[in-house]
Amino acid sequence: MSLVRCDGIVQIYKARDVELVALRDVDLTIEAGETVALLGPSGAGKSTLLWLLAGLLRPSAGRLWLDGTDLGRLDQRRLDRLRATRIGMVLQQPARNLIGYLSAAQNVAFAQRAAGRDRRRAAELLRRVGLGDAGGRPAGSMSGGEQQRLAVAVALANKPGLLLADEPTSQLDEESGTRVVELIKRAAAADGTTAVVVTHDAAVSRALSRTVTIRDGRVGAESRRGEDFVVVGREGAVQVPPEYHHLLPPGSMARIEELEDGIALRRAEA
Ligand SMILES: Nc1ncnc2c1ncn2[C@@H]1O[C@H](COP(=O)(O)OP(=O)(O)OP(=O)(O)O)[C@@H](O)[C@H]1O
Numbered sequence: 001m002s003l004v005r006c007d008g009i010v011q012i013y014k015a016r017d018v019e020l021v022a023l024r025d026v027d028l029t030i031e032a033g034e035t036v037a038l039l040g041p042s043g044a045g046k047s048t049l050l051w052l053l054a055g056l057l058r059p060s061a062g063r064l065w066l067d068g069t070d071l072g073r074l075d076q077r078r079l080d081r082l083r084a085t086r087i088g089m090v091l092q093q094p095a096r097n098l099i100g101y102l103s104a105a106q107n108v109a110f111a112q113r114a115a116g117r118d119r120r121r122a123a124e125l126l127r128r129v130g131l132g133d134a135g136g137r138p139a140g141s142m143s144g145g146e147q148q149r150l151a152v153a154v155a156l157a158n159k160p161g162l163l164l165a166d167e168p169t170s171q172l173d174e175e176s177g178t179r180v181v182e183l184i185k186r187a188a189a190a191d192g193t194t195a196v197v198v199t200h201d202a203a204v205s206r207a208l209s210r211t212v213t214i215r216d217g218r219v220g221a222e223s224r225r226g227e228d229f230v231v232v233g234r235e236g237a238v239q240v241p242p243e244y245h246h247l248l249p250p251g252s253m254a255r256i257e258e259l260e261d262g263i264a265l266r267r268a269e270a
Helices: 046-053 076-086 104-111 119-128 144-155 174-191 202-207
Strands: 004-015 018-030 035-039 061-066 087-090 162-166 194-198 210-215 218-224 227-230 254-259 262-267
Touching: 004 046, 018 046, 018 210, 018 218, 035 046, 035 174, 035 202, 046 061, 046 162, 046 194, 076 087, 087 144, 104 119, 104 144, 119 144, 119 174, 144 162, 144 174, 162 174, 174 194, 174 202
Parallel strands: 035 194, 035 210, 087 162, 162 194
Antiparallel strands: 004 018, 004 061, 210 218, 218 227, 254 262
C-alpha cells in the first residue's frame, strides 16, 4: 500500500466572482520512505498540493489517501489528530511555523506534545540543524535562516510518517542547506519518514530519490534515479517539456508516428 495516493485531485480557489483552477486531475502515488522533490514554475500548484496532503485544505474534487486513510472521510477532530501525530509541515514563511516567544527547544517540545516528549531527540534534532547551542533563544529573535532550520527540526520532532516542506532551504547558505537535506534523508532512512519537498534548489532535488514536476496544475514529468520521464495524464495528455518548445512550440500541430514501443511527435508544417 502506498503512503500517499492522490486520485484525480482538483483544487479550485474562489475569490469573489473568479474561479481559479490550481490543480486539475492530479494522480500521484508515493511509497513509504521515498524522498520526493516537487518542482515546477511559480504558480504551478506545488504549495496547493502540499496543503492538500497536509489536510489543511480539502480538495474541490478527487480523493486523497494517507497510509490507507481517506482524508476526505475524516471529521475535523480526527484530521487534527492525524496531522499532529503523523504529519510534519514546514510552511514557506519560516516564522509561521514557530511560536515566536518560545525558545527553540520549547518549540520542538511543543511539537512533541501530541505523541509524547522525547528530550534526547529534541536535542539531537537541534544539533543536526546546527542550532545545538541555540536551544534557549526565543524563536522570534532568530534570523530567517535559523528559523527555517528550526522549522525543519520542529516538523521532524514527532518522527512523522510524512514530512511536507515548502522551500525549506530558500534562506539557507549551501552548508546549512546540506544539513537540512541530510536530516531529511536521515529521517527517511532511520524513521521511514516519507518526504515531499517543494524546492527551486537543484542541489536539493538532486539529493532526493525522485522528482515530480507540476506544470499548470498537472503532473507533467518525473525523474527517478537521474532519468527523466514525461507522465501520460488522464485522457492521454502529455506536456511537452519547455526545453523542447523550440521544436514543438505550444499551439503547433504535430503528426503522431507509431513506433514499436511508443509514439513519436513530429512537427507538421502548417
Ligand atoms: N488562497 C488562494 N486563493 C486564490 N488563489 C490562490 C490561493 N492560493 C494559491 N492561489 C493560486 O493558485 C495557483 C497555484 O498556487 P500555488 O501557491 O499552489 O503555486 P506554487 O507552484 O506553489 O507557486 P510558488 O512556486 O510561487 O510558490 C496560483 O495561480 C495562485 O495564485
